[in-house]
Amino acid sequence: MPINFKNVFYTYSEKTPFRHEALKGVSLTINDGSFTCIVGHTGCGKSTLIQQLNGLLIPTSGSVDVNEYHIEKKNKSLKKLHDLRKEVGVVFQFSEYQLFEETIEDDVAFGPMNFGMKKEDVLKIAHECLKTVGIPEDYYKKSPFEISGGEKRRVAIAGILALQPKTLVLDEPTAGLDPRGTKYILDLFKKLNEQGTTIVFVTHDINIVYEYATDVIVMNEGKVVLQTVPEKLFAEDVEQYSLETPLIQKTVNLLQAKGMKLDVSKIRSLEDLVKEIAEARK
Amino acid sequence: MKLIEVNNLVFSYDKKINVVDGVSFSVESGKYISIIGHNGSGKSTIAKLLIGLLEPSKDSIKAFGLDLNAKNLGAIRSRIGIVFQNPDNQFVGSTVRDDIAFGLENRRVPHEQMDEIINKFAEKVRMSEFLDKEPENLSGGQKQRVAIAGILAMNPDLIIFDEATSMLDPKGKREVRETIDLMRKENPNLSIISITHDLEEAFSSDEVIVLKKGKIVGHDKPENILENPGIFVESGVDLPFKSKFVNLLSQVGIEIKNDESLERIVEELCQ
Numbered sequence: 409m410p411i412n413f414k415n416v417f418y419t420y421s422e423k424t425p426f427r428h429e430a431l432k433g434v435s436l437t438i439n440d441g442s443f444t445c446i447v448g449h450t451g452c453g454k455s456t457l458i459q460q461l462n463g464l465l466i467p468t469s470g471s472v473d474v475n476e477y478h479i480e481k482k483n484k485s486l487k488k489l490h491d492l493r494k495e496v497g498v499v500f501q502f503s504e505y506q507l508f509e510e511t512i513e514d515d516v517a518f519g520p521m522n523f524g525m526k527k528e529d530v531l532k533i534a535h536e537c538l539k540t541v542g543i544p545e546d547y548y549k550k551s552p553f554e555i556s557g558g559e560k561r562r563v564a565i566a567g568i569l570a571l572q573p574k575t576l577v578l579d580e581p582t583a584g585l586d587p588r589g590t591k592y593i594l595d596l597f598k599k600l601n602e603q604g605t606t607i608v609f610v611t612h613d614i615n616i617v618y619e620y621a622t623d624v625i626v627m628n629e630g631k632v633v634l635q636t637v638p639e640k641l642f643a644e645d646v647e648q649y650s651l652e653t654p655l656i657q658k659t660v661n662l663l664q665a666k667g668m669k670l671d672v673s674k675i676r677s678l679e680d681l682v683k684e685i686a687e688a689r690k
Numbered sequence: 691m692k693l694i695e696v697n698n699l700v701f702s703y704d705k706k707i708n709v710v711d712g713v714s715f716s717v718e719s720g721k722y723i724s725i726i727g728h729n730g731s732g733k734s735t736i737a738k739l740l741i742g743l744l745e746p747s748k749d750s751i752k753a754f755g756l757d758l759n760a761k762n763l764g765a766i767r768s769r770i771g772i773v774f775q776n777p778d779n780q781f782v783g784s785t786v787r788d789d790i791a792f793g794l795e796n797r798r799v800p801h802e803q804m805d806e807i808i809n810k811f812a813e814k815v816r817m818s819e820f821l822d823k824e825p826e827n828l829s830g831g832q833k834q835r836v837a838i839a840g841i842l843a844m845n846p847d848l849i850i851f852d853e854a855t856s857m858l859d860p861k862g863k864r865e866v867r868e869t870i871d872l873m874r875k876e877n878p879n880l881s882i883i884s885i886t887h888d889l890e891e892a893f894s895s896d897e898v899i900v901l902k903k904g905k906i907v908g909h910d911k912p913e914n915i916l917e918n919p920g921i922f923v924e925s926g927v928d929l930p931f932k933s934k935f936v937n938l939l940s941q942v943g944i945e946i947k948n949d950e951s952l953e954r955i956v957e958e959l960c961q
Contacts, residue, residue: 450862556730585729586729587928588926612859666959678931678935681935682944
């Protein structure tokens with residue numbers, strides 16, 4: 409079942425001088441099995457939005473539907489939220505700061521343990537998830553504080569994967585990673601997506617949207633200004649939404665302006681673009 | 691004049707693996723140097739060694755003609771500023787004004803002079819209208835600019851940026867980059883060491899140092915370092931978009947003669 413937001417408002421510190429309205433009537437749909445990217449400037453409400461997805465924040469008004477769970481202010485039940493959190497895993501920004509256990513495997517096992525699974529079963533899952541994110545076996549008993557930043561990030565992601573969520577929500581998971589680390593985890597999310605996990609991906613990097621997204625949501629000042637597919641978004645001038653034009657798109661635009669005929673529908677990566685250029689020049 | 695001389699610098703956290711493994715380079719007055727490399731290549735460790743947050747191997751770092759050791763540390767630190775990655779971890783004041791004042795207070799600058807200095811540097815980073823704002827009301831880019839103002843107020847000879855833009859959105863990154871350009875224009879003697887993953891940023895500097903597993907595998911002007919793209923692939927950093935594009939074209943038999951700009955490449959492709 410898709411995720412549906414119906415006219416969601418969210419206000420921080422209501423009835424105080426610090427009152428801040430972060431979401432102002434958000435309605436959107438996140439399709440099952442999609443790779444949905446959410447883009448927009450710092451402070452546009454992206455992070456507030458994703459915290460509604462597993463009930464960390466409850467809408468001030470309006471409602472959120474995630475599978476069979478209906479989240480609404482008058483209808484919040486802790487038991488239900490507990491179950492919902494098994495289905496929707498959220499990886500926060502700079503998730504490596506959340507590592508705390510003595511060993512890497514215990515850190516990954518922490519989530520499922522709290523959902524009442526047995527330690528042996530949990531460790532099996534933890535090892536599988538660490539393998540998925542490419543952490544070698546001789547690391548399992550190491551302290552999570554001894555490894556590099558990129559590795560820590562992957563351990564934190566494994567900790568969420570261990571909950572085996574149907575929907576994986578990621579807040580800027582590639583920020584601060586080197587290009588190789590970035591590519592590694594992007595390809596990992598793509599693979600998980602192909603295996604059926606819905607990916608909700610918050611990013612500032614418009615190039616990621618170009619290469620990976622199936623759906624895209626553009627936010628500005630607490631509102632959804634556009635929900636569409638990347639092909640349609642990039643066919644327009646994206647700078648009107650204060651987004652930058654992806655470098656591949658910029659090249660395509662320049663080539664087309666010079667009269668080169670390109671089949672844009674086939675271009676998702678730089679490799680595709682070069683292939684199309686070679687084709688067009690024949 | 692050489693501000694910093696690093697000579698065969700070695701550092702290990704666990705006494706087993708050398709995170710920094712025989713690094714030598716120097717920084718001339720007024721130069722802007724970028725250090726790039728994969729996560730764990732030793733970039734940030736070098737930054738911490740340069741300001742003595744970590745203890746360097748003996749006689750391996752000379753700053754402003756002084757050996758970097760416990761005795762000279764105070765004198766050296768007073769001339770180097772550092773901006774860290776996380777904007778929230780380095781905002782110490784309760785308002786922008788207090789934050790810029792922090793360093794001045796530590797230097798016992800008389801109160802009467804402080805306001806003038808604060809106003810001057812807040813203006814330089816274009817934060818004048820935010821002087822009484824609290825950090826909660828600022829964006830990441832604005833917080834980083836306040837950090838820069840606080841450092842500029844100390845009148846340093848060298849500023850180190852340790853991935854100072856990596857947590858910012860594209861707008862914040864641009865703001866910080868513009869601030870760096872501006873401050874170099876105003877003070878041509880100011881030296882900068884920037885540790886970054888952002889290649890467009892690295893290639894706007896005077897020299898690029900490429901690190902791999904604690905060793906320098908390339909050190910040259912940006913335009914020269916690109917002549918050997920192998921270095922980048924080996925050391926786990928990406929090539930700039932333009933170079934990647936030209937390389938891929940060459941693989942399918944399209945040779946580009948002039949890769950000065952994307953526009954020029956496109957022009958050649960459409961001939």
